[in-house]
Amino acid sequence: MTPVSRARRHHHHVYVVELSDRVWSEPSFRKANPDYQLSKPLVYVGMTGLDPDLRFDRHKAGIQANRFVLVYGLRLLPQLYEVYNPMPYDAARDMEVELAIGLREAGYGVWQA
Template identity: 80%
Template sequence: MPRRKRPDHHHVYVVLLSERVWNEPAYRKANPGHDVLKPCLYVGMTGLDPDLRFDKHMAGVQANRFVLKYGVRLMPELYEVYNPMPYEAAREMEVELAIGLREAGYGVWQA
């Protein structure tokens, strides 16, 4: 009998990026309202455990270029409350979380 995937196994996650990411023109352009007192972040979604996904980014496996170059650590305090969830909910939450964090003054990259 084939194994069935759990329907609620997707996650949103947030990565703290080094402030050096601010030197990247694309990142700056995406964050015109960034409060310099708040950190720069990457928001993503995955069907993996966020810790494993972060490790893959840092190893260059399906990595976002900003996470690969500037990733510092996960920030579970900004996302744990939402996980786990179904795929479609995670897709929507990735966008909503990025918008909310950007509106709160964080620098955010969400691909």
């Protein structure tokens, strides 16, 4: 495989968005996070074929947006995901779930759709 074709195959990313504390008022968010620790951030975990900055901008513009990110999204938290990116689609799909589980187990409040 040439470096160019490898780069094309590895253009997916996982990303983490910090959410406002106001998201805690959402019953579905609270229900998904029974072990949330108050000292930890509330976050959304996603995956995309776009650059995470562009994907966040699209969420905030209401384009293919998750409602929690649209209403409560504050900023990206690259320190939680940069180490994994970029990657192939299948790896990103799996990593989205694994990252969400890991953050929830660490006490974060997590939404992952």
